[in-house]
Amino acid sequence: MSAVSKVSRAKAVQLWEGLSRAHSTMTAAIEKDMQPEAGMPLAWYEVLLHLTRAPQGSMRYQDLAKVAGITDSGASRRLEQMVNAGLIDRKSCPTDRRGVYAHITPAGQTGFEKAHTVFLLSLDRNLASHLEPDDADAMSAALARLS
Numbered sequence: 001m002s003a004v005s006k007v008s009r010a011k012a013v014q015l016w017e018g019l020s021r022a023h024s025t026m027t028a029a030i031e032k033d034m035q036p037e038a039g040m041p042l043a044w045y046e047v048l049l050h051l052t053r054a055p056q057g058s059m060r061y062q063d064l065a066k067v068a069g070i071t072d073s074g075a076s077r078r079l080e081q082m083v084n085a086g087l088i089d090r091k092s093c094p095t096d097r098r099g100v101y102a103h104i105t106p107a108g109q110t111g112f113e114k115a116h117t118v119f120l121l122s123l124d125r126n127l128a129s130h131l132e133p134d135d136a137d138a139m140s141a142a143l144a145r146l147s
Helices: 009-038 042-053 061-068 072-084 106-126 133-146
Strands: 058-060 088-092 100-104
Touching: 009 042, 009 106, 042 058, 042 061, 042 072, 042 088, 042 100, 042 106, 058 061, 061 072, 061 100, 072 088, 100 106
Parallel strands: none
Antiparallel strands: 058 100, 088 100
């Protein structure tokens, strides 16, 4: 064990397994709410979330893939589905012919607002209701140190 380790490997493994289980459980619970109530999968909501936070509602495909945690090919497939659904537009970069931007459409903004409401209600039901305020503060601080 390294001299800089603050927790044992066994504790680190236990923590990793807990984080993984919690992420899977929360993702499944939110996904279960998103599709029927918002009309889109959680993955589309996350793309729209990033676009609503981006300047002019636009991001390069490769940057969007990076922040959404998906491969470039996965991003192309997902974004093409979202273009077909009318939630985003695909725009070429004026300064780089290889560059492609995703831009949120008015329908995408409306869809995002509906999905965001569903997301927040799902978080309340599936996450916030199971934690004490001190739990959330401690977990947020620990996760911030990891990222």
